[in-house]
Amino acid sequence: MKELMIGNAAVARGLYEAGCQVVSSYPGTPSTEITEFAAEYDEMYCEWAPNEKVAMEAAFGASLKGVRTACAMKHVGLNVAADPLFTLSYTGVTGGMLVCVADDPGMHSSQNEQDSRHYAIGAKVPMLEPSDSSECKEFAKLGFEISENFDTPCLLRICTRIAHAQSVVEQEERVVPEVKPYEKNPAKYIMMPGNAIRRHPFVEERMAKLTEYAETSPINRVEMGDTKIGIITSGANYQYVKEVFGDKASVLKLGMVHPLPVQKIKDFAAAVEKLYVVEELDGIIETHCKNIGVDCIGKELFTPLGEYSQKSIAAAFGMPEKASVSADTVVPNRPPVMCAGCPHRGMYYVLAKNKITVLGDIGCYTLGAVPPLCALDSTLCMGASISGLHGFNKAGGAETEGRTVAVIGDSTFMHSGMTGLANIAYNGSNSTVLILDNSITGMTGHQQNPTTGYNIKGDPATKINLEELCHALGINRVRVVDPYNLDECEKALKEELAADEPSVIISRRPCVLLKSVKAKPPVKVDADKCKSCKKCMKMGCPAIHMENGKAAIDTTLCVGCAVCEQLCAFGAITD
Amino acid sequence: MDTKGIVICGVGGQGSLLASKLLGRVLMNEGYDIKVSEVHGMSQRGGSVITYVRYGEKVYSPVIQTGEADYIISFERIEAARYASLLKEDGVLITNTQRIDPMPVITGAAEYPTEILDELRAKNVKLEAFDALSLAIEAGSAKAVNIVLMGQLAKHFHIAYDKWIEAIEQLVKPQFVEMNKKAFALGYEFTA
Structure with a gap:
């Protein structure tokens, strides 16, 4: 049967047809749909791991047990998983292991445009690169064969235009290879110096054999x-x-x-x-x-x-550009924005109003950086808000501790925020961390994580309690606020910044795009009461605009969060 | 035949994904090779979004560049102008006349160019501009703008009307099929 599939769906189909049995990944554009589509095949066990390193190590364990296994991540995710990758090159595999990595040239949704091929070179492992959806499926299957034949993890590199482009794929049956029996093999799998020294020559010989394969392979x-x-x-x-x-x-x-x-x-x-x-x-x-x-x-x-x-x-190549017509008038940009009713907006408004220095992180809440809020000072990589804040405060002392915070999402906190928080407690910076808990991994399109209480299939799972976790990591002052309540947010922020020990504020409200969140009726503007001061527009809600000099609400976008209502000094906005 | 190109553009959340799925399904059923390229992630959040659909005997590139589109389908007025340069000289630009203010307009940093479609018309761009939102609401949902626009596009194709309806039935949840069929018909019958 032929079907039109995005590259990511075709990779998932390849995993399925190759008889892959365990898939562990962390979401990241443009790789996310590989695992989402894989989870639609009940024959494969699939999961969202807390981060890419955990995902790759879970895949390693499945390979050790003798089944075909895969993990998927975006290019910067492979930085996180680089540690297991470099030594997996030495151990090799038992069951075939495919590491899918999606690069993002052009940075459609990324913080850099690093080239993942350097990892294949550095780790001395093979890397395949498909050029359409049909090859995504074929190369995923071939990757398992190469992995098993050459005793190596195999990388499958795709980029945005392959991951998110649909083309025609011919579907075939799933064939599950025989599970290899588990046998203890310390020389291959215990990578302490004595064994690793003996595995390194194997890696070099394998590279020579793979180069021979590259000479004759039809791909x-x-x-x-x-x-x-x-x-x-x-x-x-x-x-x-x-x-x-x-x-x-x-x-x-x-x-x-x-x-x-x-x-x-x-x-x-x-x-x-x-x-x-x-x-x-x-x-x-x-x-x-x-x-x-x-x-x-x-x-x-x-x-x-x-x-x-x-x-x-x-x-x-010096060829002329094709003829075209365009308007001379400049078209205003349309940058992505936080959605109407986004729970991050209220907290960002309070941070911007109080001119707080904010070390940010990776997620929807990075959009707090754009006008009119302009609330962020830095965004580096997953988890760097918290660890960066610690260093900032160690350098700045009391001068910065009282007016600087870190903001991080629930999923990013589980990914790599916890260790930074442990450092704050252990090495004692008087830091204030805001966990923006919207009960989902938002930017990548709503994936579950260890704090949501559900697994990749949407079935109930152990829900990690963020308050207890922060306490356990050595933070005594942990409080929860509702970001739709500006006064509550401001009070908490001022008190925790003034406190003489580290604290965590959990700003908790689910993403408005979640199906479980019911929108309230849109708010209304009383045009007679509106003084056209535009204060309601200072928080950058896409549902508010000016019409005939007065604030107006787009009723198709407004979800009735009523944060704008709290900003209006004239009572012009009501439920 | 040469490879043909269709651009679908609009604002994140307007439903361009279903439009490209419908187009992809119909063209694949006609036996064409086809590629559809979209960008997920960041731009979903109210940003400008664009999808490329290319079909023919053998399609290589999944993207459409300057002067390569036979049709542009725009869900919003200034998005039509933003991507107009992708159109071939004899290409057709079909757009919903709906206005959605981008953030720089909301914050007052930029002005919404209200007359921009007239400017394109003055430059002899073949423009089919109409209020697809009203037709969608007439069909039963403001969200059906995508299917109304597909109806307008379908008039330009030598593909049987029933084939489009068949694809809608395959792609849309059963409870929304009738509404979308009506939206498609309203778009198809409308002379812009």
Whole structure:
């Protein structure tokens, strides 16, 4: 049966057809749907782990027990899971293990655009890169075979334009390989120096064998066309190259981006007049070519910045842009904003009003950084709000402790905020941490986490109590506020900043987009009472705008949170 | 045939995902190769969103660039203008005339360019601008703007009306099928 699938759904289908039995992941755009779609197949056990390191280690355990297993994460998630990855390269696997990693060139929803291929090189493990949904499925299955045949975890790299682009996939049956019996094997699995020293030569020999495989594997494919131009490329870039050139150029399409073949590249280079390498982000294939003595044109022509397209590649080759028409009037930007009724807004309003320095974190609440709230001072990576606040206060002392906070979401706190909080307690900075608990992992599209009380299937699960957890991590002052109540938030904030010991304020209200949250009727504006002071617009609610000089409510967006009502000094906004 | 391109754009949360699903299903059922590219995540939160649909005998790139779109379907007035440069010279721009203020307009940092569609018309862009929101409400839900617009687009295709209805029945929850069929019909019958 043929179906139109996004790349992520096709990867999930590949896991299913390959007989994968355990999938553990942490959500992150653009990788999230791999695990969401995988969880729709009841034959595979799937879970959201608290972070990517835990997910990869869970997958390791499943492999050790002898079944096929996978984990999925975004590019920066692989930073978190890098620790197990580098030593998994030494242990190898029992059941096949696929590590799916989604890069985000162009940073559609990410804090950097690092190139995950460096991890394959660093960890000395193979990496496959599909160029459409059909290959997503095929390469996922092939990844398990490579993993088992070469005794290694196998990386599957996709990027946003593959992960979130739909194309046609032919579905096949699920075939579950025989489960390998568990046998204790300390020399392979206990990575203490004596054993690891003996495993390292195995890793190097494996790289040599994988390079041989890369020479002959059909996924590294030559498509000869006009030989004036030869292009080496992979992934989405292959599609752009074919779009621009069709058969007016010859192409070496690499399905395996680590290790790279040597002879195959030399032969291809010899068959064309001029060789180009088209690869988004870093010049990894280009560097390899130059290292093996093959002259080519790469990053001098193609930028290391952002996402490519047929347009950017055509432009790099000096082709004219296609004719088009556009308006001369400037169209105002439409940046993403916190939703109407978002529970984060009230707390951010209070922070901005009191001119508090705010070390932020990764999630929907990063949107507190944009106008009109402009409430954030920093956002680095998952968990850095809390650990960063500690360092900020150690450097600033009492001067900063009384007017600086960290904000972090419930899911991000479970991911990597806990250890930072332990550091605050243990090393004693008088820090104030705000956990913005909206009872879900929001930005990635509503995934459950250990604080929500539900698992990936929506079934009841152990619900970790944030208050008790903070107490257990050594914080005595823990209080809960409702972010829809501005006075309560402001009082708590001032008291906890003034307190002479560390504290946690849990700002608790579920995301308004959750199906379980029932919207209240929209608020109303009494135009006669409205003095057009625009104070209600200072919190950046998309449901409020000015109409004929008076505040007006978009009734299709307003969920009746009534935070604006508390801002109006003239009683013009009512339930 | 050459590969054809359709751009669907609007504001996060307006339902462009269902529109691209419907289009994808109908075109796949017609036997075309097809690619649909969308961006999830950040931009869902009230930001500007864009989906590319490309179909033909063999489709390579999943994205549409300057001067490559045969049609643009816009859910909002200024989003139509934002992406107008993607249109081919003889392409058609179908847009809902609804106005949704972006945050820079709400905060007063920018003005909403109310006359921007007239500007495009003056530059000979083939424009089909109409109040799809009113038709959606007439069909039973403001959320059916997506299907009203698909109805308007369908007039340009040599694909049997029933094939579109069949795809709606496959994709929409049973309780919403009748409402969406009505929305599609209203969009199809409307002359913009």
